[in-house]
């Protein structure tokens with residue numbers, strides 16, 4: 541694990557965007573693993589700015605998303621497809637034919653099979669990742685096992701509560717989602733990870749400090765990833781004592 545401590549969350553996003561852009565410069569048809577939530581928005585905005593300044597061309601990439609809510613169609617503004625189109629796919633000119641995300645209103649078993657068929661044959665070059673308040677990555681909720689592949693999950697009440705800020709009220713938050721499994725995330729060649737805010741402190745401590753790798757806190761599995769870069773602003777990093785295996789760098 542490589543921890544890069546930055547001056548601000550905005551600097552984290554800019555550095556993470558540059559790292560992602562470098563991969564695409566070397567491989568213009570790279571497969572990018574995408575995350576949703578408010579955390580990666582500044583990273584996606586920076587990639588869009590880089591493309592409009594002519595510094596990078598992302599129009600040839602393909603994308604695969606971590607997850608989607610079951611029950612939300614792609615034109616629902618809380619669906620993750622809608623999010624991806626708004627912040628990333630449409631501004632960059634990436635056609636939906638190269639976008640792999642579960643369809644929230646199709647048969648879940650068929651969608652899981654479709655996503656796994658694609659994922660089994662296409663290694664992710666770089667996975668963008670962040671974490672939920674309870675340590676979930678994608679929608680892999682705290683539990684007793686690490687799942688390997690795409691699967692159906694029942695969302696915990698704490699996740700529904702945390703994500704309800706984006707919905708009218710909690711009754712509108714779907715109860716289930718399809719998510720990439722932990723195995724799929726761990727098979728990504730590279731992980732670019734962002735977190736920010738006090739609410740993520742417990743999850744980040746579990747990931748970066750000495751301690752067990754446990755499905756009770758799914759993000760702890762990242763301790764075993766061979767190429768995971770975590771960007772944290774100095775405010776959040778101040779309360780964390782990184783374990784010996786973590787290589788720490790201060791951004792200039």
Ligand code: GLP
Pocket residue numbers: 575576577578579580606607669670671672673676677678679699703
């Ligand atoms: C959702 C997504 C996660 C994301 C989390 C955190 O639950 N499934 O992939 O990490 O939200 O969201 P935010 O960045 O808004 O805190």
